[in-house]
Amino acid sequence: MIVVTGATGNVGRPLVRALAAAGEQVTAVARGFEGHRLPPGVAALRADLTDPAASEALAPALEGAKALFLLTAASVLPLGGGAVEGLLAAARAAGVGRVVLLSSQGVGTGRHPSDIEDAVRAGGLDWTVLRPGGFHSNAGQWAPAVREQRTVAAPFGDVALPTVDPADIAAMAAAALTGDGHGGATYVLTGPEPVSPRAQAQAIGAALGERVRFVELSREQARERMLAFMPAPVVEATLAVLGEPTAEEVRVSPDVERVLGRAPRTFAAWAEDNAALFR
Numbered sequence: 001m002i003v004v005t006g007a008t009g010n011v012g013r014p015l016v017r018a019l020a021a022a023g024e025q026v027t028a029v030a031r032g033f034e035g036h037r038l039p040p041g042v043a044a045l046r047a048d049l050t051d052p053a054a055s056e057a058l059a060p061a062l063e064g065a066k067a068l069f070l071l072t073a074a075s076v077l078p079l080g081g082g083a084v085e086g087l088l089a090a091a092r093a094a095g096v097g098r099v100v101l102l103s104s105q106g107v108g109t110g111r112h113p114s115d116i117e118d119a120v121r122a123g124g125l126d127w128t129v130l131r132p133g134g135f136h137s138n139a140g141q142w143a144p145a146v147r148e149q150r151t152v153a154a155p156f157g158d159v160a161l162p163t164v165d166p167a168d169i170a171a172m173a174a175a176a177l178t179g180d181g182h183g184g185a186t187y188v189l190t191g192p193e194p195v196s197p198r199a200q201a202q203a204i205g206a207a208l209g210e211r212v213r214f215v216e217l218s219r220e221q222a223r224e225r226m227l228a229f230m231p232a233p234v235v236e237a238t239l240a241v242l243g244e245p246t247a248e249e250v251r252v253s254p255d256v257e258r259v260l261g262r263a264p265r266t267f268a269a270w271a272e273d274n275a276a277l278f279r
Helices: 011-022 054-062 083-091 114-123 136-147 165-180 197-208 217-225 232-243 257-258 267-271
Strands: 002-005 025-032 043-046 067-071 098-104 126-132 151-155 183-188 213-217
Touching: 002 011, 002 054, 011 025, 011 067, 011 165, 025 054, 043 054, 067 083, 067 165, 083 114, 098 165, 114 126, 126 165, 136 151, 136 197, 136 267, 151 197, 151 217, 151 232, 165 183, 165 257, 165 267, 183 257, 197 213, 197 267, 213 217, 213 232, 217 232
Parallel strands: 002 025, 002 067, 025 043, 067 098, 098 126, 126 183, 151 213
Antiparallel strands: none
16 A cells, blocks of 8 residues: 555646556545546545644554655645654554655755655655656646736746656656665656746647747746745745756756656646646
8 A cells, every 4th residue: 555645736646646557555645635536446535734633644544554655735844844753653653664755856955944854764764755846737827827818927037947747756756656776865856958937838839829928027926926825935935946046956857867767758748738728
């Protein structure tokens, strides 16, 4: 059995599908499953990792599990390592042998605190840490404006970053959860090339076969929009990456290709696959 937290998210969905297709028994954990169809045979468990009682809620699923995929969403990050210590202790007590943490590249570059990674490394389980940069799917936030006005509005229009396809993150997680040789590894996950917001808008337009106009937001306009769905410390760290990335943050990592044996997927390929989102 493999327990997957964040199972209805951009990474959790393809990860659950990949594990189920490979014949693994899976328990999908999420705050809710409305509008989500799980693969046949996958068990569902409602739980919220920000709830102090999360470890108790997950205890039944952890019994008999061999591995745990742990997602630290933006709502969990401000809580620090204490948010996951109880869950890791429950996993260890249940005999879980392996944990794969979906962290952030920002931990390695000092943008985010390392508390959660530290807790996982000290948790007594065989661990692997995945540190993705920005996701291709973050462009999904532009979908309403693209559908209604064929417009993308974003800050720092010509600052390019090597965003990564969530499907590649899921494939890396599946490899680490089920394969050998990943214990104690920290992987940085990026796409194959840096792509700017302006270029992303052009790729979405190409996928639609129509021109998509790009409008550049000021930093303050972007901050105001992001505060509607992200904690303030995460907003500030994100704006810093988007506007003043370090050399490490614009570097293309070799880890996806080294582990999966293929190049990571481009933003243009993601846009083609998800064109219906913008129609």
